[in-house]
Amino acid sequence: MDDQQLLTGWGRTAASLATVKSVGVEQLAELDVGARGAIARGLGRAYGDPAQNGGGIVIRIKPSANPVWIDSRAGTATVDAGVSFDELLRRIVPHGFFVPVTPGTRFITVGGAIASDVHGKGHHTDLTFGHHVRSLDIVLADGTEHTVGPTAEPDLFWATVGGMGLTGVITRATFDLLRIETNRCLVETQRLADLDALIAAMSDGDADHRYSVAWIDLATKGPTLGRSILERGDHATLDDLAEYAPKALRDPLGFAPGSLASVPPVPNVMSRLAVRTFNELWFRKAPKQHLGTQTLTGFFHPLDAIGDWNRFYGARGFLQYQFVVPFEAADTLREIVERVVANGNASVISVLKRFGAESGGLLSFPKPGWTLTFDVAAGVPGLGSFLAELDQLVVGAGGRHYLAKDAHTTPDIIRAGYPRLDDWKTIRRSVDPHGRWASDQARRLDLL
Ligand SMILES: Cc1cc2nc3c(=O)[nH]c(=O)nc-3n(C[C@H](O)[C@H](O)[C@H](O)COP(=O)(O)OP(=O)(O)OC[C@H]3O[C@@H](n4cnc5c(N)ncnc54)[C@H](O)[C@@H]3O)c2cc1C
Incomplete structure (x- = not known):
C-alpha cells in the first residue's frame, strides 16, 4: 500500500515528504522508483536523514512467511x-x-x-x-x-x-x-572524579571486560571536568547469579521486557539548569564502586523503557553528535569536552567509549580511538557554527563522524573522515549506475 508520509529520523529534524511503499521481496525488482529513487527504511532509529527520501520512495519490506x-x-x-x-x-x-x-x-x-x-x-x-x-x-x-x-x-x-x-x-x-548462560550481566560500576581519571581507568581496564562504557557529565567544568560513571561488564554465568542474584536463578533465561511508558509531546527544551540538576543527581546516586547484576535490557537498552523519549527535546527536535578521534588525539578529545561544557548546550545523555579495530566496511564508522556522543537541542542560536568548529577539530585530528547519527555535517567533512569513500563510490556506481537508490542524506553529503 502507498502512503504519503512526512518522515524524520529519531532526532525529529529536517522532515521530508515521501511515498512509503510496503513491498514484498519479490516485488522489489519491478518497483517503479521514479526520478528521485528509493531507499529502504527500518525502524527510523538513525538520528538524521539516511532513511528519508524527500519527493521519492521509501521502502518498508514486508516480512516473509518464516522471518x-x-x-x-x-x-x-x-x-x-x-x-x-x-x-x-x-x-x-x-x-x-x-x-x-x-x-x-x-x-x-x-x-x-x-x-x-x-x-x-x-x-x-x-x-x-x-x-x-x-x-x-x-x-x-x-x-x-x-x-x-x-x-x-x-x-x-x-x-x-x-x-x-x-x-x-x-x-x-x-x-x-x-x-x-543467563539473562543478566555482571557489571562493575565506578565513579570517576574527572576526565584524566576516566581515560586512565578505561585505558587500563577495558580489556578485562567484554563491555565498557562511561556516562560523562558535560555540564560541569573546573576540577570536575569530565567526571563520569564507568560501567564495565560481562554476561553473568549461573555461578554469578548464585552469588549476586540468587532469585534470578528461578528463570535464568527469561526475557519479556515490559511495555513502554511514553513521553507526551513537550513544547520546550529542557533548561540548562534542569540538565545540570539531573546530571548532579545522576552522578551522586551512582555508587563509588559497586559490583552487581543488571538485566540485559537494563544494561544494554535503558532508554527503551521510555517510549518516544525523543520528544523531550521539544518541537524542533535534537541532534546527536558522535565522533571518533584516534587514541593519540586525547588532547583533541579534551579540547572538545572543554568547548562543549563552555558552550553549555549539551544535554543529559553523553557517552564516552574506547573503540577497537576498524571494520572491513568501507564507510563503517568505528576505528581505534575515543568516541564521544552527546545530544543537543536543534535550533539553538549559533549551533551550526559551533558544531562546524568541532567538525574541524575532529577531522584535523584524524577522526570522523557517524553517518547514522549525522544531521549537520558537509561533504567535505565526510570526505576528510572516510579515506575509502572513493572506493566505496566506485563499487556503488558499478551496481547502481543510474541512481536507483537515493536518500536525503546521500544528496546532502554527496554520497551518490
Ligand atoms: C536510543 C538509540 C541508541 C542508539 N545507540 C546506538 C549505538 O549504541 N551504536 C550504534 O551503532 N548505533 C546506535 N543507534 C543508531 C541505530 O542503531 C542505527 O541508526 C540503526 O541503523 C537504526 O536501525 P533502523 O532499523 O531503525 O534503521 P533506519 O534508521 O530506518 O535506517 C538506517 C539506515 O539503514 C538503512 N536500511 C534500513 N533497512 C535496510 C535494508 N533492509 N536494506 C538496506 N538498507 C537498510 C536505511 O536506508 C538507512 O540508511 C542508536 C539509536 C537510538 C535511537
Whole structure:
C-alpha cells in the first residue's frame, strides 16, 4: 500500500515528504522508483536523514512467511532484514543466545544494523555487527538478488556493511549469535572524579571486560571536568547469579521486557539548569564502586523503557553528535569536552567509549580511538557554527563522524573522515549506475 508520509529520523529534524511503499521481496525488482529513487527504511532509529527520501520512495519490506530461523548447533540466525532486535531477542534469549553486537536500543532492524554497521558497548572486543555477518541477501538496482559475504563478492559485501542502504535493499542475513548462560550481566560500576581519571581507568581496564562504557557529565567544568560513571561488564554465568542474584536463578533465561511508558509531546527544551540538576543527581546516586547484576535490557537498552523519549527535546527536535578521534588525539578529545561544557548546550545523555579495530566496511564508522556522543537541542542560536568548529577539530585530528547519527555535517567533512569513500563510490556506481537508490542524506553529503 502507498502512503504519503512526512518522515524524520529519531532526532525529529529536517522532515521530508515521501511515498512509503510496503513491498514484498519479490516485488522489489519491478518497483517503479521514479526520478528521485528509493531507499529502504527500518525502524527510523538513525538520528538524521539516511532513511528519508524527500519527493521519492521509501521502502518498508514486508516480512516473509518464516522471518527468523535459528541454527542452535551452529549458533547462527538467518533473519529477514525487517526483523527487529526486540523480536529477535524475545526468540533467542530463552534458548541461551544473544546478538553478537547491540546498539543502545533494541528497536532497530537487522537491515538497519548492517546498513549502519552498528557498534555497542563491546566494540573493543566484538567490533561491529557487520563483523559477525556470514552472508546477506541484497536486491540490486537491476533487480537481481545476490548472496554476498566476506568471501562471496566481498567488495559488494563491505560496501553494503555501513553503506547506509545505498548499494541495494538487504532482504535477509545470516550472522553468528553469542551463547549466554543467563539473562543478566555482571557489571562493575565506578565513579570517576574527572576526565584524566576516566581515560586512565578505561585505558587500563577495558580489556578485562567484554563491555565498557562511561556516562560523562558535560555540564560541569573546573576540577570536575569530565567526571563520569564507568560501567564495565560481562554476561553473568549461573555461578554469578548464585552469588549476586540468587532469585534470578528461578528463570535464568527469561526475557519479556515490559511495555513502554511514553513521553507526551513537550513544547520546550529542557533548561540548562534542569540538565545540570539531573546530571548532579545522576552522578551522586551512582555508587563509588559497586559490583552487581543488571538485566540485559537494563544494561544494554535503558532508554527503551521510555517510549518516544525523543520528544523531550521539544518541537524542533535534537541532534546527536558522535565522533571518533584516534587514541593519540586525547588532547583533541579534551579540547572538545572543554568547548562543549563552555558552550553549555549539551544535554543529559553523553557517552564516552574506547573503540577497537576498524571494520572491513568501507564507510563503517568505528576505528581505534575515543568516541564521544552527546545530544543537543536543534535550533539553538549559533549551533551550526559551533558544531562546524568541532567538525574541524575532529577531522584535523584524524577522526570522523557517524553517518547514522549525522544531521549537520558537509561533504567535505565526510570526505576528510572516510579515506575509502572513493572506493566505496566506485563499487556503488558499478551496481547502481543510474541512481536507483537515493536518500536525503546521500544528496546532502554527496554520497551518490
Ligand atoms: C536510543 C538509540 C541508541 C542508539 N545507540 C546506538 C549505538 O549504541 N551504536 C550504534 O551503532 N548505533 C546506535 N543507534 C543508531 C541505530 O542503531 C542505527 O541508526 C540503526 O541503523 C537504526 O536501525 P533502523 O532499523 O531503525 O534503521 P533506519 O534508521 O530506518 O535506517 C538506517 C539506515 O539503514 C538503512 N536500511 C534500513 N533497512 C535496510 C535494508 N533492509 N536494506 C538496506 N538498507 C537498510 C536505511 O536506508 C538507512 O540508511 C542508536 C539509536 C537510538 C535511537
